[in-house]
Amino acid sequence: MLFFKLSATSLGIGYIGKGAGTVAAVACCICWYLCWAGGYPPALLSVIITILITFLGIWAGNKVEPLWGKDHQRVVIDEVAGMCFGLLFLPVNVKYVLCSLILFRFFDIKKPLFIREMENFHGGWGVMADDVLAGVYTNVLMQAVVALKLF
Secondary structure: OHHHHHHHOOOOHHHHOOOHHHHHHHHHHHHHHHHHOOOOOOHHHHHHHHHHHHHHHHHHHHHHHHHHOOOOOOOOHHHHHHHHHHHOOOOOOHHHHHHHHHHHHHHHHHOOOOOHHHHHOOHHHHHHHHHHHHHHHHHHHHHHHHHOOOO
């Protein structure tokens, strides 16, 4: 069970309490930046990492939900997965990573455009789906920003 708790809390970040989701998203951005700053991340590798984190989150969510309840605030692997989706296929520089973080947190907190409805899925799917969709929306907007060279 320790493995699932560590996974769900993103190595313990979820235990810090209020703001843990933002801390987890920031930690993801820092890792992403440190790995691939100055260019584009390797497409296949970044997709594989994102999918693995997502499925680990579903698995861990299914395991910890009976202990902690539905979509408990300690579970922050969903923010990490969502942030990964938000960063896929984007150039890795400070302005794009920071803008992606802000957009992702907006979508994750406000939950517009059917994001809130994703929470109705059962178990780990419900934990992860809303953040994945928030990440997809973030990525779509960021792809437009990059394509239109808005900054």
